[in-house]
Amino acid sequence: MENQVKESGKRGRPVVGTSARQARLAARAERAAQGLSTGRGRPVNGESSRQKKMAERAAKQASGIEIKRGAPKKEATVTEIQG
Secondary structure (H helix, E strand, C coil): CCCCCCCCCCCCCCCCCCCHHHHHHHHHHHHHHCCCCCCCCCCCCCCCHHHHHHHHHHHHHHHCCCCCCCCCCCCCCHHHHHC
16 A cells, blocks of 8 residues: 555634734734834843843953852951861
8 A cells, every 4th residue: 555645735724914913923023123122021120130230241251251150269267267
C-alpha cells in the first residue's frame, strides 16, 4: 500500500479583516514597527530604585567597567582577625 497524503485547505477559523480584533492587532503591529509601546504588560517606572540601579549598571557596562556578580566582598577588620 502506498502512503497517500490528503491535501486539505486552510484549517481553523477564517480571519475577518474588518473585525475590531484585527484592527487592534494591526495598530499594535504598526506601533511596534515604529518602536513605540505596544501596550502589553505593566509600564516601567523610571523613578524606581531598581530602574535607577539598572541604568547605572548599563552606563558602567557601556563605559567598559567590569561588573562582577554578587555582593562586594567584606573586608575583615583588625578585631575580627585577632578573634
